[in-house]
Amino acid sequence: MSFFEGAYAIWLRELKTYVREKERIISGLISPLIWLLGFGFGLGSSVSVSGTRYDQFIFPGILTMTVLFASMFYGIYILWDRKQDYLKAVLVAPISRSALFTGKLIGGVSEAMVEAVLLLIIGYFLGFQPTLAGAILALLVLTLISVCMTALGLLVGAKLSTPEGFQLVISILIWPLFIFSGALFPLSNLPSWLSLLTQLNPLTYGVDAVRGALIGQAAFPLYIDIAALLVFAAAVIYAGILSFGDLQQEK
Amino acid sequence: MPIISTSKLTKRYGQLAAVSNLTLSIEEGEIFGLLGPNGAGKTTTLSMLATLRSPTSGSAKVNGYDISKQRNEVRQSIGMVFQGTSTDDLLTARENLEIHAMLYSVPSDIRKKRIDELLALVELTDRANDLVKHFSGGMKQRLQIVRGLLHHPRVLFLDEPTLGLDPQTRAHVWKYIERVAKEEKITVILTTHYMEEAESLCNRIAIIDHGKIAVLDTPTNLKKKVGSDMVKFVSNNADAKKIKSLKFVRKIEQKGDSYLIKLDEVSKNLASLLKSAGNVSSVEVRPVNLSDVFIHYTGHEMRDEEEGGGWQGWER
Numbered sequence: 056m057s058f059f060e061g062a063y064a065i066w067l068r069e070l071k072t073y074v075r076e077k078e079r080i081i082s083g084l085i086s087p088l089i090w091l092l093g094f095g096f097g098l099g100s101s102v103s104v105s106g107t108r109y110d111q112f113i114f115p116g117i118l119t120m121t122v123l124f125a126s127m128f129y130g131i132y133i134l135w136d137r138k139q140d141y142l143k144a145v146l147v148a149p150i151s152r153s154a155l156f157t158g159k160l161i162g163g164v165s166e167a168m169v170e171a172v173l174l175l176i177i178g179y180f181l182g183f184q185p186t187l188a189g190a191i192l193a194l195l196v197l198t199l200i201s202v203c204m205t206a207l208g209l210l211v212g213a214k215l216s217t218p219e220g221f222q223l224v225i226s227i228l229i230w231p232l233f234i235f236s237g238a239l240f241p242l243s244n245l246p247s248w249l250s251l252l253t254q255l256n257p258l259t260y261g262v263d264a265v266r267g268a269l270i271g272q273a274a275f276p277l278y279i280d281i282a283a284l285l286v287f288a289a290a291v292i293y294a295g296i297l298s299f300g301d302l303q304q305e306k
Numbered sequence: 307m308p309i310i311s312t313s314k315l316t317k318r319y320g321q322l323a324a325v326s327n328l329t330l331s332i333e334e335g336e337i338f339g340l341l342g343p344n345g346a347g348k349t350t351t352l353s354m355l356a357t358l359r360s361p362t363s364g365s366a367k368v369n370g371y372d373i374s375k376q377r378n379e380v381r382q383s384i385g386m387v388f389q390g391t392s393t394d395d396l397l398t399a400r401e402n403l404e405i406h407a408m409l410y411s412v413p414s415d416i417r418k419k420r421i422d423e424l425l426a427l428v429e430l431t432d433r434a435n436d437l438v439k440h441f442s443g444g445m446k447q448r449l450q451i452v453r454g455l456l457h458h459p460r461v462l463f464l465d466e467p468t469l470g471l472d473p474q475t476r477a478h479v480w481k482y483i484e485r486v487a488k489e490e491k492i493t494v495i496l497t498t499h500y501m502e503e504a505e506s507l508c509n510r511i512a513i514i515d516h517g518k519i520a521v522l523d524t525p526t527n528l529k530k531k532v533g534s535d536m537v538k539f540v541s542n543n544a545d546a547k548k549i550k551s552l553k554f555v556r557k558i559e560q561k562g563d564s565y566l567i568k569l570d571e572v573s574k575n576l577a578s579l580l581k582s583a584g585n586v587s588s589v590e591v592r593p594v595n596l597s598d599v600f601i602h603y604t605g606h607e608m609r610d611e612e613e614g615g616g617w618q619g620w621e622r
C-alpha cells in the first residue's frame with residue numbers, strides 16, 4: 056500500500072541522513088552528560104530525595120530530557136529541508152500528508168531513541184544499573200514520550216518558516232515542559248500552584264513512568280501515565296497531520 | 307485534447323496579481339516555454355499546475371485532471387524539477403532515485419531497471435553511488451531531471467532548468483532535455499529567462515510579463531511578426547537597384563560603401579542577396595531574435611539578462 060511505502064521512504068531517507076551526520080548523534084548526548092555529571096554527581100554526594108541519592112533520582116529525568124530535546128528539535132529539519140528545497144520535491148509527490156507525517160515522525164523517534172539507548176549504556180558504566188525489565192519498560196515509555204514530542208516539534212516546524220522562529224518557539228515550550236515535569240525534583244510536597252502546573256504537564260507522566268521503571272519510584276500508577284501520554288500524543292499527531300496539509304499546498 | 311489547459315488562472319498575493327487570467331492550452335508532445343523576467347509569475351504558474359499552490363480563481367486541467375479537485379491524480383501525472391537544486395545531498399544519486407521511486411509507488415521489480423536506464427540517459431551511471439553533495443551543479447540538475455521521470459509522468463515541469471549554470475553546461479542540459487522529451491515521449495513545460503534557451507528548445511513560447519501572457523506563438527512566428535533580419539555588408543560595387551528589387555528585401559540603407567539590408571529569412575536568402583552585392587569585403591548578419599520580440603511585446607527590455615548570451619545585437 057502506498058501509505059506504508061510512502062512513510063517508509065521518508066523514514067529511510069531520514070535515517071540515512073542521520074547516520075551520515077555523525078555530529079548529529081554526538082551533539083545530542085553532550086548536554087545530558089553535562090547535566091548528569093554536574094547536577095547529578097555534584098549534588099548526589101550530599102543530597103538525597105525520598106531516600107534515593109540525587110544522581111540516581113535524576114538519571115531518569117535526564118534520560119527523558121535527552122529524548123525531549125532530540126524529539127522536539129527534530130522539527131527543525133523540516134526548515135532545513137525547506138531551505139534546501141529538498142522538501143518541495145517530496146511535497147509534490149502523490150503521497151498523503153499522513154504518510155508524510157508518519158514517515159517524519161518515525162524518523163524523529165528513531166533518532167531520539169538511538170540517543171536514549173546510548174545514554175542508558177553510558178549510564179550503566181557510570182553506576183546507573185536498572186533491571187533489564189526496567190530498562191526495556193523505560194525505553195517503551197521513552198518511545199511514547201518521543202512520539203508526543205516529535206509530533207509537537209514537527210507541528211511547530213510546519214507552521215513556522217524560519218529556523219530562528221522555530222528556535223524561539225521551541226525554547227518557550229521546551230524549558231517549562233522540562234522544568235515543571237518533576238525531572239529534577241519529586242512531586243510530593245510541592246506548593247499547590249506548582250503541583251497544578253506539573254499535573255497539567257504531559258511530560259510529568261512520562262518522567263514518572265520512566266522513574267518508576269528504572270528506580271521503582273512513581274507518583275502515579277503506570278496506566279495513568281500511559282493514558283495521559285496517549286491522549287497528548289493523539290492530540291498533537293492530529294494537529295501535526297493537519298499542519299502538513301498546509302505544507303503540501305500553500306494557500 | 308490538450309494535455310494542459312488553463313482558464314483564467316489567477317493567483318493573487320494581497321494586491322499583487324502574480325498570475326493574472328492565464329488562459330492557454332498545451333498539446334501533448336510539445337516543449338512549451340514560459341519566458342519572462344524575474345517576478346513575471348513563472349514559478350507561481352508552475353506551482354499552481356503542480357498543485358503546490360492553490361489558485362485564487364480560475365481553473366486548470368493537467369492530463370485531464372482538475373488541479374484543485376484531483377490533486378493526487380495530477381501529482382501522479384507530472385514530474386517536477388524545481389528552481390534551484392532539490393536533490394538530497396547526503397544521499398547517493400541512486401538512493402535519491404530509489405526514495406523517489408518509492409514515493410511514487412514505482413513497483414519494486416522494475417525500480418532498479420528504470421533507475422539504471424535513467425542514470426544512463428543522463429550519463430551518471432559511473433557516479434551512481436557517490437554522495438550528491440560531491441556533484442557539480444550541472445550533475446545535480448541532470449539528476450533532478452531524471453528524478454522527475456521515474457514514474458513515467460505525462461508532463462515534466464522544469465522551472466529554470468539551467469539557472470546558474472555556465473554556458474557549456476547549459477547547452478549540455480538542453481541536450482538532455484531534448485533527449486528525455488524524445489525518448490520518454492512526454493510533454494515538457496519549462497520556464498526560463500534565457501532567450502536562447504527558449505529559442506533552441508521550445509516549439510511554442512509564451513512571453514509572460516507581470517503575470518500576463520504578452521504573446522504566444524512558435525519562435526519562428528514570433529520573430530516573423532516582429533520584424534526582419536538584418537545584413538550589413540561593405541562592397542564597392544553593389545547593385546543597389548537589383549537588391550531593392552529582390553522580393554525578400556524589405557529595406558536598404560546605404561552609407562558610402564556600407565549597406566544595411568532588412569530582409570526576411572536571412573538563413574534562406576543570404577546567398578541570393580550576396581550574388582547582387584558585388585565584391586563584398588565584409589558581411590555581418592543579425593537575425594531577429596527573441597529579445598527583439600520581448601521588447602516589442604512588453605515595451606521594455608528584459609531585466610536580469612546574463613551577459614554574453616550571444617543574442618544582444620545591434621540596436622534597432
Ligand SMILES: Nc1ncnc2c1ncn2[C@@H]1O[C@H](COP(=O)(O)OP(=O)(O)OP(=O)(O)O)[C@@H](O)[C@H]1O
Nearest residue numbers: 319324342343344345346347348349350351389499
Ligand atoms: N508566497 C508569496 N507571497 C507573496 N508574494 C509572492 C509569493 N510568491 C511569489 N510572490 C510574488 O509573485 C510574483 C511572481 O513570482 P514568481 O516567483 O512566480 O516569479 P518568477 O517568474 O518565477 O520569477 P523568477 O525568475 O525570479 O523565478 C513576484 O512579484 C513575487 O514577489
Ligand SMILES: [Mg+2]
Nearest residue numbers: 348349350389
Ligand atoms: Mg521562478
